[in-house]
Amino acid sequence: MTQQQERERGGTRPGAHASARTVERNGIDPVPESERHGTPRSLFWPWAASGLSLLCIAYGIYLMGLGLGPWQAIATGTIGYVLSFVLVGLISIAGARTGAPTMAIGRVPFGLQGNKLPTLFSYVSNVGWETVLVALSSLGGAAILARVSPGAFARADGTTPTTAAQALCFGVTAVSVVVVGIFGHALIMKVQKYLTAAITAMTVVYMVLMADRIDPSALGGGRPGDLGTFIGGIVFAMTLLGLGWVNCAADYSRYLPRTSSGRAITGWTTLGGVLAPVVLLVFGVLLNAGDPELARAAAADPVGALAAELPTWFLVPYLLTAIGGFASGAIMDIYSSGMSMLALGVPVRRHFAVLVDGVLMAVGGWYVLFVSPSFFATFQAFLSIIGVAMAGWTAVFLVEQWRRRRTGFALASVRPMGWPAVLSLALATAVGLGLITSADPNVAKAVGFLLSDRAAHGTLGAMNLGVVVALIVAGVLYAVTAPLAGRAAAGPERSAPEGDR
Secondary structure, three states: OOHHHHHHOOOOOOOOOOOOOOOOOOOOOOOOHHHOOOOHHHHHHHHHHHHOOOHHHHHHHHHHHOOOOHHHHHHHHHHHHHHHHHHHHHHHHHHHHHOOOHHHHOHHHHOOOOOHHHHHHHHHHHHHHHHHHHHHHHHHHHHHHHHHOHHHHEOOOOOOEOHHHHHHHHHHHHHHHHHHHHHOHHHHHHHHHHHHHHHHHHHHHHHHHOHHHOOHHHHHOOOOOOHHHHHHHHHHHHHHOHHHOHHHHHHOOOOOOOOOOHHHHHHHHHHHHHHHHHHHHHHHHHHHHOOHHHHHHHHHOHHHHHOOOOOHHHHHHHHHHHHHHHHHHHHHHHHHHHHHHHHOOOOOOHHHHHHHHHHHHHHHHHHHHHOOOOHHHHHHHHHHHHHHHHHHHHHHHHHHHHHOOOOOOOOOEEOOOOHHHHHHHHHHHHHHHOOOOOOOHHHHOOOOOOOOHHHHOOHHHHHOOHHHHHHHHHHHHHHHHHHHHHHHOOOOOEEOOHHHO
């Protein structure tokens, strides 16, 4: 299959800038120079929209729930957010340099077949985040509908939302996400810009209305956590934000001109991704510091609990804010999960891949809403496991990017199997999983196998260092073995089939 045919499986005509009103036809093939446009500053909008979710207020509650004091929660969250999103920014540079999506670029270090392992991790990560975001939209939206119209959307007690209310909110968000994902990059960039403005305005109103619940003096209270818990907070914050986006980074910078400044790409990506979440984190900590009861409620239903004290007249705007915030992140996830499916070699058009992801999102949402005994435990377990795998992948990718800083990624010629990258990722992931713990009883059986029972319930277990260890182990192993493998390689490189580009 030619690149022209690949574009038409899922492209605008060559030489034309994509319109937000047409379905994007570029698949995982590199975007031609004639279709590149924009500046690094444009990256601020999609990444800002991705973090403008009321869930980020609950993140402050989650961090304090680890056993951190108020100031510690703010510090660990900010450090973790910045560190993790710098990684997103660095990987975004590869998108502008190659014009290809993230997981297609990953074929260079991992090989055509070897790349399927991290791409599978990427796909699971994207679909998992889609599920979490849309499920949260359903939980919060249903709780608000039950207050607005208890006769139609509440059970006999007058406050508990019905299954129909949850299904309605889930359906509205899921359909909106799938539709925008089908149209692709141009519409996403446009929608995210408008969502950023609208959600920012409504979030400011929400914060003003809730201002009387803030107790600044509580910042000096609370029992601080120890060093292990502090480090664990940083790691958890990294998994909450940037490590969930590293595998999507180049997907949104690939339409920029090849000569775009790498520093500007990294800077605007990081600023967009971190600015709103840090503000919402601080607000969440201030809101939670003197109200443990709110913390317990928000752990189970972040949006519904945070709406409990709102006046009735603001409930509908709040509902739209919540759904819009979750949708903005899910839109980016479903677009990137479609790219991951194509990088796996599944022979479908890009927009059809989005539909498949929508079905998986619905199934996952059913589990989160009706099966999981604890949203927070399941959410934290998902973040830790995926965080370990994506941290290892990130290290390999960035080492390869550094090695090719002068020559660039040769996408047209890749090996069938990049053993140094595959083995580095596999070993780092195994070690990382062995060093994390989980509050989900089902997940706990599969992780923490390198920790003694005492360590798992002590400082080392609280640190959840598996994510950081996976990052370091994979990076060091690949940095050492890649040059050796390159010199000892016996077989020549081969060009990837046109249909796989």
